[in-house]
Amino acid sequence: MLHEEVVGRVRAMLLDGEIPPGARIPERDLCEKLQISRTPLREALKVLAAEGLVQLLPNRGSRAARLTDKDMRDLFEVCQGLEALAGELACERITDAEIAGVADAHAAMVRHYGDRDLLQYYRCNRFIHEAIITAAGNPVLSSLYESVTARIRRARYVTPMTPRRWALAVQEHEAILNALQRRDGVGLSHILRAHLRHKREEVLQAGFAETAPLEQARAS
Amino acid sequence: MLHEEVVGRVRAMLLDGEIPPGARIPERDLCEKLQISRTPLREALKVLAAEGLVQLLPNRGSRAARLTDKDMRDLFEVCQGLEALAGELACERITDAEIAGVADAHAAMVRHYGDRDLLQYYRCNRFIHEAIITAAGNPVLSSLYESVTARIRRARYVTPMTPRRWALAVQEHEAILNALQRRDGVGLSHILRAHLRHKREEVLQAGFAETAPLEQARAS
DNA sequence: TGGATCCAATTTGAATTCAAAAATGGCTAT
DNA sequence: ATAGCCATTTTTGAATTCAAATTGGATCCA
Structure with a gap:
C-alpha cells in the first residue's frame, strides 16, 4: 500500500466517523486492520495531525481531533x-x-x-x-x-x-x-x-x- | 529533538534556501546534519510534502519543491x-x-x-x-x-x-x-x-x- | 480505610535491519 | 568509438528491534 493510500484510508476513517472524534488511536490495532507496520502508519498520522484531523500527544499517542x-x-x-x-x-x-x-x-x-x-x-x-x-x-x-x-x-x-x-x-x-x-x-x-x-x-x-x-x- | 522541531528545522532550511528549490534531498546527509536517524526525518519530509514544500518521487526520494x-x-x-x-x-x-x-x-x-x-x-x-x-x-x-x-x-x-x-x-x-x-x-x-x-x-x-x-x- | 509509592506491563518513539527499486559504472558487441 | 546491456552499488521503503515514557495495579504505611 502506497503512502498516500494509507493517509487516504485513515483520513476517510476519521471523516466517516469510523474513528469517532476524541477517540484514542492505538497504533497496533490500526496497523493490523490496515495490514501494515507501524512505520508507515505513524508517517500518515503525522501528516493528518498537520491537517488538523489528528491530535498528537507527546509520548501518549494520538487521538482523533474534536471540533469545538x-x-x-x-x-x-x-x-x-x-x-x-x-x-x-x-x-x-x-x-x-x-x-x-x-x-x-x-x-x-x-x-x-x-x-x-x-x-x-x-x-x-x-x-x-x-x-x-x-x-x-x-x-x-x-x-x-x-x-x-x-x-x-x-x-x-x-x-x-x-x-x-x-x-x-x-x-x-x-x-x-x-x-x-x-x-x-x-x-x-x-x-x-x-x-x-x-x-x-x-x-x-x-x-x-x-x-x-x-x-x-x-x-x- | 522533538518531531515538530525536526519539521521546523527542515522547513526553515527550505524557506531560507539553504536547500535550494529543485534540489534533491539525500536522506543520509540530512540525517547526519541534524543528528537524527532516518525514521523521524522521513516523517518530517512527508509532512512537508503535504504542505507543498517538498516533492516526493516514489522510490526516488524527495526534492525541494519549485514554484512555477x-x-x-x-x-x-x-x-x-x-x-x-x-x-x-x-x-x-x-x-x-x-x-x-x-x-x-x-x-x-x-x-x-x-x-x-x-x-x-x-x-x-x-x-x-x-x-x-x-x-x-x-x-x-x-x-x-x-x-x-x-x-x-x-x-x-x-x-x-x-x-x-x-x-x-x-x-x-x-x-x-x-x-x-x-x-x-x-x-x-x-x-x-x-x-x-x-x-x-x-x-x-x-x-x-x-x-x-x-x-x-x-x-x- | 485512604493515600502515596513502587514495580510490572503496555505503548510510544526512534534506531537498526532487511528487502526492493533505481542509479552507476563497466563491459561487450557492432 | 559508441550504443546497449548486465552486474554492482547506492538509495529508498518498510519491518523489526530496542529503549524510554506512561499507565495500571498492588503493596505498604499513616
Missing part, C-alpha cells in the same frame, strides 16, 4: 472566504460547458428538493459548490478548500434543515446559478458568503460541535 | 483572499491597543521608507500584515495564511521595488491603517487585495519564479 463550537465557526468563516474568492475567480474563468453542468446539477437539486430527498439534494448541492471551486482554476485554492471543508463536511451535509431554511437555501442557490450565468463575480461572492453564513448559524444552532462528553470512545 | 509562475500566481491569489477575509474580521475584532501597535509599526515603516532601508521597511511591513491576520482571531485562518505566505515570503519580502512602486506601496499602507482605524472592513479588504495584486504583478514581472534551469542543485 469555536473550531466550527472558524472553519466556516474560512470556508466563506475561500468560496467567495472562488466565486469571483470562477466568473472570470468558467467555461460555458461548466456553467451548463452547474445548471444541470441545480435543476436536479431542485427536483430532489421537490421530492424532499435530503441525501440526493445534498449530493447535488455539494457538486455545485465544488464545481465553482474547480472553475476558479487555482489548485492551491482547491487544495485548501478540500482540507477545510473535509472537516466540516458531516456538519454541513448531514444536518437536517427546517422547511423554512431549506426553501431559503434553494432560493439562494437560484441566485448563485444566476450570478454565475451572468458572470457577476462580486454578486456571486456575496451570495456565497451569505449562503454559508446561514448554513453556519444553522449548524451551530443544532449544536453539531464534537465536544461530546464521552471520553472512552474507541475505534472499533 | 502559475504556482506563484495561485499562491498570491489565495493570499489575497485570506488577507481580505482577515481584514474584514479584524475590523470587527481588533482591540484599540492592537490598532495602536499597527500604527506604531506603520510609523516606523514610513521612517524606514524615508531612509530607503528596504530590509527594515519589509520587517515592519510584514509585521503589519501579520498583525491584521492575528487580529482576525481565527486560528484556522492564521494557520492557512502562515503556510501560504511561507512559500511566497522570499519573493514577497525580498524583491526590490522601483521608487515609483515603493511610493505607491506606502500610500496603500496609509489607506490600510486608515481603514483599520475607521474599522471599515469592506474598505480594508479592498485595499489589501489591490495591495497584494500590485505586489504579485511586480514579483511576476521580476521573474521571481523558481523554475531555475539548474538541475544539479544540492543541499550543501
Whole structure:
C-alpha cells in the first residue's frame, strides 16, 4: 500500500466517523486492520495531525481531533472566504460547458428538493459548490478548500434543515446559478458568503460541535 | 529533538534556501546534519510534502519543491483572499491597543521608507500584515495564511521595488491603517487585495519564479 | 480505610535491519 | 568509438528491534 493510500484510508476513517472524534488511536490495532507496520502508519498520522484531523500527544499517542463550537465557526468563516474568492475567480474563468453542468446539477437539486430527498439534494448541492471551486482554476485554492471543508463536511451535509431554511437555501442557490450565468463575480461572492453564513448559524444552532462528553470512545 | 522541531528545522532550511528549490534531498546527509536517524526525518519530509514544500518521487526520494509562475500566481491569489477575509474580521475584532501597535509599526515603516532601508521597511511591513491576520482571531485562518505566505515570503519580502512602486506601496499602507482605524472592513479588504495584486504583478514581472534551469542543485 | 509509592506491563518513539527499486559504472558487441 | 546491456552499488521503503515514557495495579504505611 502506497503512502498516500494509507493517509487516504485513515483520513476517510476519521471523516466517516469510523474513528469517532476524541477517540484514542492505538497504533497496533490500526496497523493490523490496515495490514501494515507501524512505520508507515505513524508517517500518515503525522501528516493528518498537520491537517488538523489528528491530535498528537507527546509520548501518549494520538487521538482523533474534536471540533469545538469555536473550531466550527472558524472553519466556516474560512470556508466563506475561500468560496467567495472562488466565486469571483470562477466568473472570470468558467467555461460555458461548466456553467451548463452547474445548471444541470441545480435543476436536479431542485427536483430532489421537490421530492424532499435530503441525501440526493445534498449530493447535488455539494457538486455545485465544488464545481465553482474547480472553475476558479487555482489548485492551491482547491487544495485548501478540500482540507477545510473535509472537516466540516458531516456538519454541513448531514444536518437536517427546517422547511423554512431549506426553501431559503434553494432560493439562494437560484441566485448563485444566476450570478454565475451572468458572470457577476462580486454578486456571486456575496451570495456565497451569505449562503454559508446561514448554513453556519444553522449548524451551530443544532449544536453539531464534537465536544461530546464521552471520553472512552474507541475505534472499533 | 522533538518531531515538530525536526519539521521546523527542515522547513526553515527550505524557506531560507539553504536547500535550494529543485534540489534533491539525500536522506543520509540530512540525517547526519541534524543528528537524527532516518525514521523521524522521513516523517518530517512527508509532512512537508503535504504542505507543498517538498516533492516526493516514489522510490526516488524527495526534492525541494519549485514554484512555477502559475504556482506563484495561485499562491498570491489565495493570499489575497485570506488577507481580505482577515481584514474584514479584524475590523470587527481588533482591540484599540492592537490598532495602536499597527500604527506604531506603520510609523516606523514610513521612517524606514524615508531612509530607503528596504530590509527594515519589509520587517515592519510584514509585521503589519501579520498583525491584521492575528487580529482576525481565527486560528484556522492564521494557520492557512502562515503556510501560504511561507512559500511566497522570499519573493514577497525580498524583491526590490522601483521608487515609483515603493511610493505607491506606502500610500496603500496609509489607506490600510486608515481603514483599520475607521474599522471599515469592506474598505480594508479592498485595499489589501489591490495591495497584494500590485505586489504579485511586480514579483511576476521580476521573474521571481523558481523554475531555475539548474538541475544539479544540492543541499550543501 | 485512604493515600502515596513502587514495580510490572503496555505503548510510544526512534534506531537498526532487511528487502526492493533505481542509479552507476563497466563491459561487450557492432 | 559508441550504443546497449548486465552486474554492482547506492538509495529508498518498510519491518523489526530496542529503549524510554506512561499507565495500571498492588503493596505498604499513616
